[in-house]
Amino acid sequence: MVCYLLVFLGLAVILLVTLDNLNESYKEQNEILMKKENVARNIEKNCSSVFLDIRGFLAFGNEEMKERALEKEPEIRKQITMLRDLAIDEDDRKFAVFAEDFVDYYFDDTLPDVIANYEDNNMKAILDKANNESIQKLAEFQGKLEEYLETKDKDLHSKLNHFTKMEKYIQVGFIFFMLVSLLTLERIIRHMLTEIGKPLSELAKASNETAMGREAVLHLEIGREDEIGVLSSAFQRMLLSIQEKENELVSHNEELLAQGEELQKQQIQLESALESLEERQRSLNGRNELIHQISDTLEEQKVLENAVNFMAKAIGADCGLISLVEKDLHANYAVPEDAVRPYLKQIKQSEFVARLQKEQHAFIVSRKPGLSVKGMHQGSFFLHHVYVPVFLTEGSLYAIMLFCRYCSSFEQKDLDEYEALAKSIGNILDKVRFYQKTEEERKLNQEVINTVQEGLQLIDANGKLLKINAALCEVFECKQYIAELEGVSSERWAPYMKNMIEDGEAFIDYLEKVLDGSGDSEGFVYSMKDSGQVFKVYSEELSLGVELNGMILVHRNITKEYEVDKMKSEFVSTVSHELRTPLSSILGFSELMLYRDLSPEKHKNYTKTIYQETQRLASLINDFLDVQKMEAGKQQYRMDYVKVYALLERVVSLQKLSAPEHCITIEMVSKNEKVFGDEQKLEQAIRNLVSNSVKYSPGGGPVSISCYREGEWLKLAVKDQGLGIPKESLDKLFTKFYRVDNSDRRKIGGTGLGLSIVQEVVKAHSGNVTVESEYGHGSTFTISIPVVEYNNCTEKETVDT
């Protein structure tokens, strides 16, 4: 095929090239001929004009003409040279040589002669010459030129003829070539049809036959090696294997037919089995429905109602009742209200209960009904009852069911079914009981955890928060989302707590130790950033069963203990300081008295100092002990009605002994005013206030004590016009050992406990003490004690007390 195509293409190309070449050579030759002709004609034209000009010159003596003729010479010569260059054949060359000769003769010999003769006016010589040879030569040249031109024309014609002929030949060749090609193509197609198409249609036919299920025979020559050969042999193999398979199938089919018969027999058996299964399934569905209906609630009463309703419907009872054995809890189905009680009584009859407990099976009782049920019925009529026990999983009788039918009796064979249903009810009741129990326990646990004052935090071994109680949430401000905290990982809750704790890093360290299991039993003390409350946290391992289930972290608020502790140590340090100062004086001066020789004055002075400091020490210790006693609540108060005026008078007279220069006055409306309290302690309190007033009025200013009622309160005010107290010191005034610190007061001694004692005493009398003061203008201390009415019978009461 490819060969054929190549040959076809090659021939076509050769034809085309030949045609082209022919065309080209014709054009070339034609061009050369045209050129030659042109040159020849130019020569003729130029020569003619020269001849004319020369004749003109000779005739009229026009110099210009002569010049023009002479000028043409080089041009004619050039054209002759061109002609010679273009010459192809002998003819051309001859003509060229001839033309050259003629030009040589004319321009070199004749024309100069003629011109010279003309100038000599020798016309005769010119004429001679012309007649002798020139005319003849000229005619000869012109004849030759004509002849040459004619030959060239002829040449051109013959060339054209030749070309047309050649073209014709080529066209004929081309048509012939096309015919040959068509024939060859036809041969090839025919060959292909016979070689490939036929076997293919054979194959198609055969496969068609096979597909139709008929036996196919392939009429093909064996041994072909091309694709068709391979295809046909594969097809034949396929046919063989199909035939084999078919045989196999036929035998299988026979076997299957035999089996089919057997299967039919089995199917009949199965259908009967299926019927019984369906029946069984119906009863199971019923039970499922029962479980489903009953268990949609976890309330025991509801469960009983559902159970009795369902059972009654399931067994076709006219009425039904279920009652718990131990508890007074029951439900009924279609039992008239007034009949419920008697039925209940009947159901709980000890003989029935005992029988059910003993036999553990349902039983049937039939009896004649009472009048109320019989009603309109006539003739013999029985009321049928069935008693069904409900057992818990552990086996104890938990409830009894009673169902009744008015017409048809219960049948013994159905009892099994009833018992099965009762078992399901028992299971459900069991679950409900269990749920209630755990729910109660859970609530109790939660309640317990929440009522514990300590913060509790239950975490698992990985630090996940399992439970947290309200107390801890109160502290860490998480109460509103306490429920969401369960299951939160330690990565979240630990940093949260850390941020609220003063030394958060240390807390995290402690937690890490706890989770490692390397935490000590000492616990960890931390204080809250905002409230300043102090907590101690300790951990206990919680192991339920074998595995370590987690930890409980207990956060105990120890703020009070902590503060008491701190106060105690501060107190001790303050007291020791207060004691050391007078001790230093006593020790120092006595040492000097012992080891130094002193002047008598100095000796006396030192002794006096030692005496005063010892007194100071003693009163300090007394005051200190008083405060301690009062704070600890150990101070005994002997309460009685006390005459206020007498008490005040005693205080004033005592004070006057040590400060005679001060004027101390008592102002009160009624000298019979009485107050209910401990006389000695009240006196101590007022004495402290008065002595303070005196002490801090160094200029000897007046001090007044006034007693008056204000509503329910009896007021005792001690007023002075002394130093006064700076504003910033007012709130610290009643703090133990606090002493207003400025240079005016430095010289005035004091323990700093007087006002603390006053406050404690007044507190013990359910009252309070307040102070008003302007710095530099004196102070007023006011004690307020609730009034307790002193009635007629007081004398008696006093005796009694």
Added chain:
Amino acid sequence: MVSGPNSLGDIAIYQDKRCGGSTVSKILLAEDEEILRMLITDVLEEEEYDIDVAEDGQKAISLIECNKYDLIILDYMMPGLTGVEVAEKTRYEGINKDAAIVMLSAKSKELEKNIAFRSRADYFIAKPFSPLHLLEVVKGILEDAQ
């Protein structure tokens, strides 16, 4: 050197001596308890010391700022500025940077001792103290300095 009766009034005599001879050692005593001030000045009067007294920290500072002292005796617990604060200020700058400091304290806890030493007091005496012991200490320090 001291003449006349030994009484509280002596303080005034000592104070007047401030501008006296240059060879006597100059001492500042800062103590808020008047009786202890008297005790200390009495016990030191045996030697020829020039003693200034201050009854609180503030006063002590103002004296330290304008007078050169060989020795400063400070009570630890004083109203206003404590002895430690006075000592720290003294050590920080001024003419008395290198003066010897004796700290007196009614609180004898180790911690407070440490604080006193951190302020670079040279000596620490706990109250109640023996005045004769204090005298020995003062003498020792001043002799070392000379």
